[in-house]
Structure formats: C-alpha cells, structure tokens
Amino acid sequence: MKFTKLGRAAVVAAAGALLLSSCAANEPAADEPAGTDASAAPGGSSFSGDLAGAGASSMGAAQEAWIAGFQTANPDVNITYDPAGSGAGREQFIAGGVGFAGSDAYLKDEELAGSFGACVADTLPVDLPVYISPIAVIFNVEGVESLNLDSATIAQIFSGQITKWNDPAIADQNPEATLPDANITAVHRSDDSGTTENFTEYLAATAESDWSEGVFETWPASYRGEGAQGTSGVVQAVTEGVNTIGYADASRAGDLGTVALQVGEEYVPFTSEAAAAAVDASPRVEGRHEGDIAVDLDRTTTEAGVYPLVLISYAIACTDYTDDAQAELVKGYLSYIASAEGQEAGAANAGNAPISDSLRDEILAVVDSIQ
Secondary structure, three states: OOOOOOOHHHHHHHHHHHHHHHOOOOOOOOOOOOOOOOOOOOOOOOOOEEEEEEEOOOOHHHHHHHHHHHHHHOOOEEEEEEOOOHHHHHHHHHHOOOOEEEEOOOOOHHHHOOOOOOEOOOOOOEEEEEEEEEEEEEEEEOOEOEEEEOHHHHHHHHOOOOOEOOOHHHHOOOOOOOOOOOEOEEEEEOOOOHHHHHHHHHHHHHOHHHOOOOOOOOOOOOOOOEEEOHHHHHHHHHHHOOOEEEEEEHHHOOOOEEEEEEEOOEEEOOOHHHHHHHHHOOOEOOOOOOOOOOEOOOOOOOOOOOOOOEEEEEEEEOOOEOOHHHHHHHHHHHHHHHOHHHHHHHHHHHOOEOOOHHHHHHHHHHHOOOO
16 A cells, blocks of 8 residues: 655655754854754654665755755655766666666656656656756866857867867957967766756757757767766866866856857856746647656747756656655655755755746646655
C-alpha cells in the first residue's frame, strides 16, 4: 500500500523549518553552504531513509545547499548527489541506480520510449525545472575583463574558424579592448553535458550559418579545442590557461572575464534576472506527457534585458515509484527544492536565479502527485 500523501504545505513547512530558524542565527559557519544552519534540528520530521541522486554538475553547489537544508530539518534522512554530468545522471536514473536525476537537458523522446528502473511499469517520469542560471562565456586574456560578442563570432571561435584574439570580428565589437596577437584556446566539455547542449542550441538557433554541427551534448571531433571534464574542469582549464575561452554555469565564473551577448541592438551581460526573464517568456515544449514541464527556450529573442544563453537544470523523477519509501523521500525533497526557502538557499550558495512564483506553483502541483 502506498504511504498517505503529505500535503504541499506540510512538506514545505517541515523541510523549510530550517530557514525559519536560521533567521535568528548570526552567520553560517564558513564550511557550510549559505542559507543553512546545521545547529537547527526541528523535531517531528516524518522523513527517514536514504536517497541518491546524480547528474548535472552545474547545479552541484545548489544541491549542496538543498541537501544540507533538508537533512538538517530531517536528521534521519541521508541524501547524496553525484555531479557526474547530465548524461551520466539520466543514465543512472534510467537504470534505477538513483531515485532522481539532475539534468541540463530534459529527457529525449527516445529515452522516454524506454523503461525506468525506479518507476512503476508503463508510467513516465517528469522533468521539473528547479534550477535556472545563465551560461557564461568565460575567458582569460591579460588586461581584458569583459567583451562584447555576437553569436556568429562565438560560433566561429568554438568551431575553429577564428583562431586569433585580435581577429577583426572580435576587435570591431570591442574597439576599446587591447587584444593580443595570440592564438585562442577554446575549452569545451569532454563529457556528455547538458551545458554543452544548451550552449550549442543557442549557437545553432542564432548563428546557424557559422555552426554546422547543430545541437549536441558530446563535443564532435571535427571541432577542435581543449576538452575538460565537468563544469569545474572547464573553469580550471580556462583559469590556468593563457588566452583561453570556455563556457560554464555563470555561478562558477569567479574572477574570469565574461562576454556580453548581442541581443537585438544591444549587448547584454548575464544576470540572474535576465536569465529568469528568458525562462518565463518561453513556451512549454509541445507534445510532452502530462505533468512534464519541459521548457522550449526562445534563444532568438530580441527583447531588451533578456539573456538568451540560459541553462535550465531539471530534477527528473518518477510520478509513481516501485518503492513507497523512496517516493515519499523524493516528494519531500523536491518540495523543499522548489519552495521559496529552498530556492533562496540554493541561490545563496550557487548564485542561480530563483524560479518565479507561477513556475513554483506549477512544479509543486506535479510533485504533489508523486506516489
């Protein structure tokens, strides 16, 4: 028999009690994610057991905060998240090795056509957009802190058509920058990556004539450059290299130079607000099954103040689990993640854009149906 479903308010209240108690604390410890207070341990938690997740490295810092918050409010729960990459996370979820996945790309039609190890047969999992962040084009060129670039120039850099930093296509858009006569080292993800899929989707939509490979998660051998494992690997390679450029979740850009993208007649730097605006202005993917919230991002928008190179990372979960206890843990944890308290905790630790109230209501309605 299935466990009795917990109401949305009860789940969020229990899981979010941590945030209420932390308001009275002065500061979190240096080694704890911001937005949590490990000394708070509300009693009466209805959750216990182990829950494993895996997937997108982009949301790794947010997952650290979410796990800390939920486990502190529910001390009998142990949650782990392996930031192995979107593709690896979906593979583990499909095989039934983890109870939920994080992915920078929603499940593909061919994946939905198969079976899912943790889900009741003949039921489909759902994609829930719980993490929104701009993707930053990051670079390391001495004396240059920011650049203006259109998508055609970015496409030519990463496809190997532009090889020098002082190429006229770059210099003409940045007349005040002192650009070296030096070779460009373009760094890309070497693993199966949803960040790569979002990045190449932007280039394919906005610079089709300069980006012949289309949209992909795995970098093709025909496009040269330096590969690096995971978001941290790309950031490290760009940071430690000379005259390098790459792409990564903007929360990881640190002190590296970043690119303002041409949108219409203006150049727009990344901000959380500009990324969230892009998501809210985009329609849902047509033809998806009930409860699935896959977003069809409008990469070609010319609306002022919108940053179209945005990443949505989805929590992927069953709507009906073969294991009742697993269902209740997933339901509770995802309710906390999507709550205002959870989003604030994630943003404090990862710098992502909290989801809008309307999107939160949509997600929580689906989470309520998990059994």
